[in-house]
Amino acid sequence: MQIIENNLLKEKVYIEKTESGITLICIPKEKSIKKYAICGIGFGSNDNHFILQKEKKEIKNPDGVAHFLEHKLFEQENGQNSLDVLASLGIDANAYTTNDHTAYLFECTDNFYKGLDELFNYIQNPYFTDENVEKEKGIISQEINMYDDEADWKVYINAMKALYHKNPIRIDVAGSIDSINKITKETLYDTYNSFYVPSNMVVVVSGDFKPEEIFKEIKNRINIKNVVPAKKIEEKENLEINQKEINEKMDISLPTFIFAFKVDPEEKEKLKRAIAIEILLELIIGQSTDLYENLYENGNIFEDVMPTFEWSRDYAHILIQGKSNDVEIVKEKLLNKINDLKKNGIEDKQFERAKRKIYGNYVREFNDVSQVALLFIANYFRQINPFEYVENYKIISKEYVENILKEVFDEKNMVKSTINPY
Amino acid sequence: MNYIKKEIKDGVNLHLIINDNFKTDYVVFFLTVPLEKETVTQNALIPNVLKSGCQKYPNYKKIVEELEMMYGAEFDCGVDKEGDNLIIKFFINSINDSFLPEKNNNIEKSLKILTEIIFNPLIENDKFKEEYINIEKQNLELLINSQKDDKDEYAFERCINIMYKDSGFGLSKYGKIVDLEKINSENLYKHYKQLIDTAKIDIFISGNFEKEKITSEVETNELIQKIKERKEKININHFKKEIKNKIENPEVKQEKMEITQGKLVIGLDILPNNFEDFRFIALLYNAIYGDGVNSKLFQIVREKESLAYTAKSMYIPKKNNIFIRCGIEIEKYEKTLELSKRLLEEMKNGEFTDDDFEKAKKYILAGINSIEAEQDTQIIYLFGQELSKLPLTVEEYREKIISIKKEEIIEFAKSIQINTIYFLRN
Incomplete structure (x- = not known):
């Protein structure tokens, strides 16, 4: 068992790789009333093209299979749904699908081990029938329709379409009503058997646990065979953007926009770069910048502008999202600000403030069992130990950040996505 | 957890929640006033005008700079609707000093910043600063118009509005554009002074700190010392006084928008019944039916x-209502409505199993058990108790749920009637 520690955060993390190949992570929190468990599978909506190792067969799945699997895994052969079983134990359970992983989780104050029984029972025992697959199509169709009416979601997916040529991040995690109608129980079994294997799984627990005991409890519940997962086929995405802009109309009151910059995901020092980009976003359009003040006082923006940096193993991009009556003026002022910063460099005081803010956001992630478990699982799939944030934070210099500014914030890598009222 | 309530002066209370389970501390100010047509728009505008700048930090940028130096303290303000009251809230969530590279006195700083923003605004010639009023009026107008962008919330608010019209709970917490047009820097400042002198004020501080030190910090704060004593004038939404009348036919209303998914909202009333206190029975009924x-x-x-x-x-205990909300295909309106009604009938006929009953109890108890697991949930719970005037500890709350019998649910189900059926469609 590996133990890593951070004195400033006053946190310890225990990591173990089991014989079958599952990674176990425990972040003990003695004082927490809640206990949290999450099992992540290294299979997400981007992984729809792969080769089955044994049969040497190439598979191209319809869009939305990872998410469909997530919905269907709760179904049990005895007719029960594991979500209902967990809820009847007073356990709050859920699941989600991202581009690079699928996760099944629960939190509770009581009945933790009964919850753990159920979690590993349904993850390891899929039960798909023609009938239960058909039924799920109606529910997922309504989920897709719900997102279709959300401008914030539309503006995001359009930004992805503008940024990327091939990377499946440009496709809705849930797929489309057409694509999910092509999914059969065979699709689900083939995919399940290819990816739901120990070497592709990680379990994170947080709460009042003794690491050795909880690891033993988890290992006792695992009986899935270890086979080599299918080989993912990823089409290499070049760094050029796909199209400059995508604009659409919806029944909303105010235009909503995203300006996005495409970033090379392959670069070394991923984490250090990520911190530098987060600092830069504060310096460009954070609430204490003159740009933000100018946009706000002139009524160019409404509510908050949300800058984020999203990255995984095969994509990376910066998003600046907001609402405005005049998206063009926001774009002009944003680009001017970036150029000014490149020309004049970063002020020491602003740099210090941005760094402190990033530090605080990071400590906040350790506030409760769910946040900390989610932090560890997301970073596991990025192959990063979250404590390294603090280490890198200490050594990051203004000069380094200025270099990243020049490299990353380039207008030719920028796209615009807007949703306008009719 | 250690909870202490202390009256600072008439109508002004300090609530301390001492707890070392978390890495952050909260300082929250709640100003509570009756929700009224005449004042709601002004009240909705006030938090954003105050945050634009105060004597000590003349613009928002200065406030944010201070928050960033506190290792990214989070500040926010706004309004909430609680039954027939409007709550104007301000909070700062900061990292506890013990997790910082150096001691920074974050709680003390949060308290000072909030009191400056709320009680020491930027005033020029007995008026708020003109520029700030203009920007914030424009922003509030956009906010009022943007309520239709979240279709689910919009449909819910429309249903409430149809049921209660233009009074109390039926009002939008953001007010109305026609009233916004009448507001200027002079009359808003006048209104502000009255608000500060009359609102019920509750200060919550949650986190890891020394009780005596923080209490004295609050009591010796000059701006807090200056606020006047006041008689609380809030609406107590007592479940016994919210009398619903029997109606023959529910109101049915359909409205159109360019949308893909339809939103069905059914507003239910709880009619007077034989129970002494039915709030916990209603909560369990709701969990069996639709939560x-x-x-x-x-x-x-x-x-x-x-x-x-x-x-x-x-x-919604404060208003003796239950709301059913479904996002459905437009063509499935009739079918979903019929099913929802049939399930209400089934509740009256006792057509639910012991298992359904026990599961619903467990579901509610799990929620109660986790109230203390999150700082903000705990503050909201304790503040809710403060407003209800029927305070209940978490332990008492748990006991009330455990003691409910299945027969009581069936008896209670008879007091449910459909008031309004609202459908947002294309």
């Missing part, structure tokens, strides 16, 4: 009939 994955509504409408992705009901 959570084991509820009848979720199981039938979503899981069995696959009509919806979202299907839930919520109980």
